[in-house]
Each structure stands twice: as C-alpha cells, then as structure tokens.
Amino acid sequence: MASHTLAAFTSHPLIDSIVIVVHPDDIATDLWPADTGGAIVAGGETRTASVRAGLAALAGRVDHVLIHDVARPLISHAVIDRVIAALKSSDAAAPAIAVTDALWHGKDNTVVGTQDRTGVYRAQTPQGFDLAKIIAAHETANADAADDVEIARLAGITVTIVEGDPANVKITGPEDFNRAERLLQERSETPMDIRVGNGFDVHRFGSGDHVILCGVTIPHSRGLQGHSDADVGLHTITDAIYGALSEGDIGRHFPPTDPQWKGAASGTFLTHAADLAASRGFRISNIDCTLICEFPKIAPHAADMQKEVARITNTEPSRISVKATTTEKLGFPGRGEGIACMATVTLIAP
Numbered sequence: 352m353a354s355h356t357l358a359a360f361t362s363h364p365l366i367d368s369i370v371i372v373v374h375p376d377d378i379a380t381d382l383w384p385a386d387t388g389g390a391i392v393a394g395g396e397t398r399t400a401s402v403r404a405g406l407a408a409l410a411g412r413v414d415h416v417l418i419h420d421v422a423r424p425l426i427s428h429a430v431i432d433r434v435i436a437a438l439k440s441s442d443a444a445a446p447a448i449a450v451t452d453a454l455w456h457g458k459d460n461t462v463v464g465t466q467d468r469t470g471v472y473r474a475q476t477p478q479g480f481d482l483a484k485i486i487a488a489h490e491t492a493n494a495d496a497a498d499d500v501e502i503a504r505l506a507g508i509t510v511t512i513v514e515g516d517p518a519n520v521k522i523t524g525p526e527d528f529n530r531a532e533r534l535l536q537e538r539s540e541t542p543m544d545i546r547v548g549n550g551f552d553v554h555r556f557g558s559g560d561h562v563i564l565c566g567v568t569i570p571h572s573r574g575l576q577g578h579s580d581a582d583v584g585l586h587t588i589t590d591a592i593y594g595a596l597s598e599g600d601i602g603r604h605f606p607p608t609d610p611q612w613k614g615a616a617s618g619t620f621l622t623h624a625a626d627l628a629a630s631r632g633f634r635i636s637n638i639d640c641t642l643i644c645e646f647p648k649i650a651p652h653a654a655d656m657q658k659e660v661a662r663i664t665n666t667e668p669s670r671i672s673v674k675a676t677t678t679e680k681l682g683f684p685g686r687g688e689g690i691a692c693m694a695t696v697t698l699i700a701p
Contacts, residue, residue: 355424355535356422356423356426357369357371359426359427359428359431360417360419360431362428363428363431365667366431367413368412370392370408370409371391372392372393372394372401372402372405373391373394374393378391378392390408392404392405397495398495398496399489399492399495399496399502402489402499403489406482406485406486407486409482410482410486413482414481414482414483415438415479415480416479416482416485417431417435417476417477417479418478418479418480418485418499419476419478422521422522422523423476423519423521423522424522424531424535425516425518425519425520425531425535425538426516427518427519429634429700430477430513430515430516433446433513433514434513435479436513437511438479441509442481442484442508442509443478443479443480443485443500443503443508443509443510443511444479444511444512444513445476445477445510445511445513446477446478446513446514446516447473447474447512447515448475448515448516448517449471450468450471450472451468452468453465453468454466454467454471474500475515475516475519476498478499478500480499480508484503484506485499485508487506488502489502491505491506492505518538520534543700544632544700545636545697545698545700546596546633546697546698546699546700547595547696547697548591548592548593548695548696549594549693550586550588550589550590550592550694551587551590551692551693551694552583552586552587552590552691552692553683553689553691554575554577554689554690555575555576555683555689556573556574556575556576556690557573557574557575557576559573559575560574561574562574562647562690563575563580563581564583564584564652565584565585565640565642565656565657565659565660565673566582566585566618566659566660566663567656569652570647571646571647575690578607578613579613579615579616580614580615580616580617581617582617583642583690583691583692584642584673584694585620585621585660585663586601586692587640587693587694588624588638588640588664588694589617589620589621589623589624591695592621592625592627593624593627594696595628595696596624596631598624598627604624618659621660621664622663622664625663625664625666633698633699633700635664635696636670636697636698636699637671638664638666638670638671638694638695639672639695639696640660640671640672640673640674640692640693641692642675643677643678643690643691643692643693644677644684644691645677645680645685646687649673650675653674653675657673660673
C-alpha cells in the first residue's frame with residue numbers, strides 16, 4: 352500500500368521532496384525509498400502529533416506542503432494537480448466528493464431523523480497548505496483533530512474545495528483492500544489517454560503602435576490585424592487544444608462573424624479551450640509554441656509570455672515553451688508582412 356502511495360508522489364513532476372512520517376519502530380526498516388529528496392521521521396501518539404513532526408522537517412525549506420494519508424494508495428496525479436493549482440490563489444485547498452446519498456440519524460438500529468446533505472462533502476487527501484500558516488495553526492491547536500483542514504479552519508484559514516476522485520479510497524478495514532485491489536486492476540487495464548494537437552495561425556501587419564503576443568503587449572511600429580486582439584500566439588495554442596479534443600478550430604467556438612468577439616482578448620478563447628479539456632478529464636502536459644517573425648524580437652519577452660500562458664491555462668510555467676524563429680528573410684514573415692505561429696499541445700487523462 353505504501354509503495355503505491357509513494358509512487359504517485361515521487362513520479363509527479365511538481366513534487367520536490369517527500370517527508371515520510373512513520374512509527375518509531377519502523378524507521379530502521381528497508382520499506383522506505385531513499386530517493387524521495389526528503390526525510391523519514393518518527394510520528395507521535397496522535398495523527399496531529401505525527402503531522403507536526405512532518406511539518407517540522409520541512410520548516411523553512413518550501414513554501415507549500417501537501418499532507419496525505421498513506422492509506423489512500425490510489426491517489427492520482429489529476430487530484431494532486433488540482434490541489435497544487437488551487438494553492439496559487441488560496442492558503443489551503445483539499446479534495447472532496449459531494450455526498451449524494453440520503454443521510455439518516457440512527458439510534459438502536461432505528462432511523463430517528465434525517466440530515467440535509469446540501470453542502471456536505473466526503474473529505475479526501477492530499478490537503479495542501481501554505482507551509483508557514485499551517486505550522487502556525489498546528490502550534491495553536493489545543494486538541495487532536497480529524498484532519499488538517501479542521502486545524503486550518505480553527506486558525507481562521509479559508510480552505511478551497513477542489514474536485515476529489517471516487518477512486519481515492521481510504522483503506523481502513525479488510526474489505527477496503529479488496530476494493531483497492533480491484534481499482535488497481537482496472538487502472539492497469541485502462542490505458543492512459545494521451546492526445547496531441549497542432550495549431551497554426553497567421554496575422555498580417557497593419558497600422559498600430561503595438562502587438563499582443565501570447566498575452567503580452569509589446570511596443571512596435573505596426574500592429575497585427577484581426578477580428579479580436581489578433582494575438583496570433585494564443586490563437587494558435589487555442590487551436591492546438593481544440594485539435595487534441597477533436598473540437599475543430601477557434602472559429603467554430605468563436606465565429607469571426609459574431610460582433611461580440613470584435614476586439615476581444617484572446618485569453619478568453621484559450622481559457623475556454625483549457626476549461627473544455629479539464630471538463631473532459633484532461634490535464635495539459637505541455638505546450639510548445641513557436642512564433643515565426645523577423646520582428647519584434649521575442650526573446651526579451653519570452654519569459655513573460657511563458658508565465659501568461661501558464662496563468663491562463665492553469666499550468667505550471669515549466670510545462671510551457673515559447674520561442675521564436677525567422678524565415679531567413681524568405682516568404683511573408685521574412686518580408687515583414689506578418690507573423691505566423693505554430694504550436695503543439697499534449698493532453699493527458701489518467
């Protein structure tokens with residue numbers, strides 16, 4: 352069980368290190384991998400005490416922490432991604448599943464009342480936090496808590512709920528091992544869905560004093576022409592995502608004949624494409640975008656473009672590539688008549 356849990360985190364590209372909290376008698380065993388980049392520490396007599404020991408081992412080393420129950424061995428990268436993404440704008444985030452069953456109050460094997468299930472969730476892990484704030488919350492907590500979300504809330508920290516996973520089960524009793532084994536078998540029999548999409552777009556130069564490329568405004572002696580803001584970079588990336596989803600091109604979703612899109616910011620289009628991918632269970636593995644032009648110079652702005660594409664698509668900047676090339680003075684880009692762009696996007700659904 353522990354090996355499956357650890358594998359999910361050690362294989363995730365955004366996890367820097369792992370602190371394993373175990374019973375003092377188990378520290379010396381050879382059950383734990385040596386390449387987690389973290390440490391193995393002894394836990395306490397309660398769950399809260401054990402978490403505090405793990406947090407102490409991380410203090411001052413990182414900005415954010417995910418706290419996960421090793422008894423949830425079927426945690427997926429998609430859930431981890433959602434928690435990490437939420438931490439960009441929140442001090443705490445945790446996955447949960449909305450309760451859909453009817454809820455009863457019982458006594459002596461008899462139903463004595465019902466409970467409204469509106470707004471009721473089944474909590475899961477990993478639960479993510481700003482490290483300094485969750486350490487401070489633990490220092491002021493007086494009693495053992497069911498989980499770290501409870502401790503965070505007692506300290507006044509707002510916790511964002513992200514979508515959990517029904518397969519992210521917690522193993523508590525013997526029957527749970529059988530269920531987990533079945534889910535692992537199903538997962539091994541279901542191949543990962545990997546989609547690759549390509550995009551290509553061109554915009555000609557016209558009058559203006561700036562261009563917008565990959566969401567970044569660059570002063571220039573001419574502007575790009577288009578129905579929207581003519582951001583050829585974001586248009587191309589958007590088309591690549593639609594292509595991976597077999598959803599046609601940007602014109603299908605945002606027709607140029609529709610006046611509401613005249614002058615629109617192209618981030619709106621890319622947000623729609625990224626949200627559509629997420630709604631179908633895909634995450635963006637990487638985006639590779641190449642702008643083809645003689646001018647303006649892209650290199651001084653490439654890092655800002657990378658960050659902006661990452662922000663719009665809710666993707667880590669390390670998964671975004673923005674670069675440029677020329678055509679050695681050949682063709683319409685070489686003659687300075689416009690800018691072309693090509694992009695490739697990879698989508699993955701576990």
